[in-house]
Amino acid sequence: xxxxxxxxxxxxxxxxxxxxxxxxxxxxxxxxxxxxxxxxxxxxxxxxxxxxxxxxxxxxxxxxxxxxxxxxxxxxxxxxxxxxxxxxxxxxxxxxxxxxxxxxxxxxxxxxxxxxxxxxxxxxxxxxxxxxxxxxxxxxxxxxxxxxxxxxxxxxxxxxxxxxxxxxxxxxxxxxxxxxxxxxxxxxxxxxxxxxxxxxxxxxxxxxxxxxxxxxxxxxxxxxxxxxxxxxxxxxxxxxxxxxxxxxxxxxxxxxxxxxxxxxxxxxxxxxxxxxxxxxxxxxxxxxxxxxxxxxxxxxxxxxxxxxxxxxxxxxxxxxxxxxxxxxxxxxxxxxxxxxxxxxxxxxxxxxxxxxxxxxxxxxxxxxxxxxxxxxxxxxxxxxxxxxxxxxxxxxxxxxxxxxxxxxxxxxxxxxxxxxxxxxxxxxxxxxxxxxxxxxxxxxxxxxxxxxxxxxxxxxxxxxxxxxxxxxxxxxxxxxxxxxxxx
RNA sequence: GCCGCUAUCGUCUAGGGGUCAGGACACGUGGUUCUCAGCCACGGGACCGGGGUUCGAAUCCCCGUAGCGGUACCA
Numbered sequence: 100x101x102x103x104x105x106x107x108x109x110x111x112x113x114x115x116x117x118x119x120x121x122x123x124x125x126x127x128x129x130x131x132x133x134x135x136x137x138x139x140x141x142x143x144x145x146x147x148x149x150x151x152x153x154x155x156x157x158x159x160x161x162x163x164x165x166x167x168x169x170x171x172x173x174x175x176x177x178x179x180x181x182x183x184x185x186x187x188x189x190x191x192x193x194x195x196x197x198x199x200x201x202x203x204x205x206x207x208x209x210x211x212x213x214x215x216x217x218x219x220x221x222x223x224x225x226x227x228x229x230x231x232x233x234x235x236x237x238x239x240x241x242x243x244x245x246x247x248x249x250x251x252x253x254x255x256x257x258x259x260x261x262x263x264x265x266x267x268x269x270x271x272x273x274x275x276x277x278x279x280x281x282x283x284x285x286x287x288x289x290x291x292x293x294x295x296x297x298x299x300x301x302x303x304x305x306x307x308x309x310x311x312x313x314x315x316x317x318x319x320x321x322x323x324x325x326x327x328x329x330x331x332x333x334x335x336x337x338x339x340x341x342x343x344x345x346x347x348x349x350x351x352x353x354x355x356x357x358x359x360x361x362x363x364x365x366x367x368x369x370x371x372x373x374x375x376x377x378x379x380x381x382x383x384x385x386x387x388x389x390x391x392x393x394x395x396x397x398x399x400x401x402x403x404x405x406x407x408x409x410x411x412x413x414x415x416x417x418x419x420x421x422x423x424x425x426x427x428x429x430x431x432x433x434x435x436x437x438x439x440x441x442x443x444x445x446x447x448x449x450x451x452x453x454x455x456x457x458x459x460x461x462x463x464x465x466x467x468x469x470x471x472x473x474x475x476x477x478x479x480x481x482x483x484x485x486x487x488x489x490x491x492x493x494x495x496x497x498x499x500x501x502x503x504x505x506x507x508x509x510x511x512x513x514x515x516x517x518x519x520x521x522x523x524x525x526x527x528x529x530x531x532x533x534x535x536x537x538x539x540x541x542x543x544x545x546x547x548x549x550x551x552x553x554x555x556x557x558x559x560x561x562x563x564x565x566x567x568x569x570x571x572x573x574x575x576x577x578x579x580x581x582x583x584x585x586x
Numbered sequence: 587g588c589c590g591c592u593a594u595c596g597u598c599u600a601g602g603g604g605u606c607a608g609g610a611c612a613c614g615u616g617g618u619u620c621u622c623a624g625c626c627a628c629g630g631g632a633c634c635g636g637g638g639u640u641c642g643a644a645u646c647c648c649c650g651u652a653g654c655g656g657u658a659c660c661a
Contacts, residue, residue, distance in 0.1 A: 110661060112661085142661070144660095144661075145660070145661065206659090208659095210658090210659055213658090213659085214658090217658085221587085224587055225587070225588090226587060226588045226589090226657075227657090228657080252659050253659095254659095266591095269591065269592090272590075272591080273590095274589075274590070275589080278588075278589050278590085278656095278657080279589095279657090280657085280658095282658085282659095283658080283659045284659095285659085286659040287659060288659080290659085292658090292659070292660085292661085293660070293661045294661095296661095297661090312655095313591070313592090313654080313655065314654090314655055314656075314661095315655090315656090315661095316590065316591060316655070316656080317589070317590055317591085317655065317656040317657075318656075318661095338591085340591090340592075340654090341654070341655080343653095343654085345596095345597080347653070347654090348653095348654095349654075349655095375598095378598070378599080378610090379598065380598085380599095381599095382598085382599055382600070383600095384600070384601090385600070385609085386599095386600070386608075386609045386610075387609095388598095388609080388610055388611090405592095405598095405599075406591075406592055406593080407591095407592050407593060407653095407654095408592075408653080408654065408655095409597090409598065409599090410596095410597055410598075411597095411598095412596095412597050412598065412611070412612085414597080414611060414612060415597075415598065415610080415611045415612080416611095417611090418610085418611055418612090419611090421624095425624095465623090466623095466624090467622095467623050467624040467625085468622065468623040468624075469623090493621095497621090539620095540620070541620050541621090542620095543620090544620040544621080545620070545621075547620090548620075548621070554621090554622090555621065555622080556621050556622035556623080557620095557621070557622075558621095558622085558623080559619085559620075559621090560620060560621085561620090
């Protein structure tokens, strides 16, 4: 394929939505797959709701996902500017050209009148589209209106016929032109509408493939008509299905986290997010699931995009995240968890020095029960905090045993005499105590778990004690014995 | 209302005129074991409905139905 040029054109009226992120991802994958150019264009024409803060939020999310753009904000490019509001003059020029060439015409109808006509039609249960009053204006009437100082809107003159095109995802699609009204290109305040801006910009930026959300499918004939009126060959179109919430409704705030930043904050890895999003509504055609960005790129085709809308399933995202967490190196793990430990007041300067490897082992030990980054903090807390609090439920579940205080004290004293502090020696010592006291090893194990972690669940106890070290273990065991005596 | 798109396990999907309709997440059972997680094994679970075409349809066609989208001087 000739090097394609694709674009992602978010509107900065909010943070980057996961649905938008997926559209961006598909564009990026397509560009990378075919050695093309990925362009980022900011559609900030909704000045009421757009803000600079949102623009930087979107850029940040894109960076986080690793979807670097070749042209656009920050990097520039030969088709600048990449902010739509800076391209108004050009849009107007295109609109005027269309009028000059007879493809568009001024419309003096007042919005109020049109609104009323539309409502009347609706009340009678009829569909309505612009009645072309101003297309058929007599010359004298037109001159009168112009002289009256009314600033007209510019409408596209939709020709008769039908538009058919082949959507790269959907296949053959066609629309009858009588379904399409003479839509507005330039508002009476001279500002372009969406339809004019996208086409003008896509044309100027030499976009070859428009990969965008499904919701634009019925706008496509308008855009094709515009390209044709401008004497250009329209680009290829590929409409990707929408993302839904678990209730099958369009993904919205009600469904919890919807923006990319939120997922970053919740402790998801960017690789996991990309992998998950990439497989939502697209498939490489086989059974592959865990795929790196490069593998995604190598396998990506527009044909692989499925037709139906896809439900965003957070549980599967969790699974992907766990997969990627498990693939991190010990050092990579420490780097990612450090800020969180720091914030929790659990970071120790020695972790940047001689205790580095120890920390790595702690994180590796708890890894299999972690799904998201913040889980590490709670899982590792017993190893890092000075103090443990006993979970009341764990206490009532496992510590209601006769003479347990004495058993635990003996365990502490026995362990204190262990010379080679490793898993095997610890286990050996503990089982000896259980034998001698004629109790089950499990009784001591549960007690030791609560003594050292405060919780009813933890990784294998011998690994925990080995890693925790003898002094801490003995101290905590003794503390538990005292606690048991007191209660 | 009109126009358009879509339809395989609960979810993401593979496949596609003749298959035991495959995989993953989730779920259930068992194993490992000191708990939980993980891991391993096993299991339940789907082609929206109705007509055609065909020897044969989940697959192709038509009609329904449902969901979604559009129908603006919103994007």
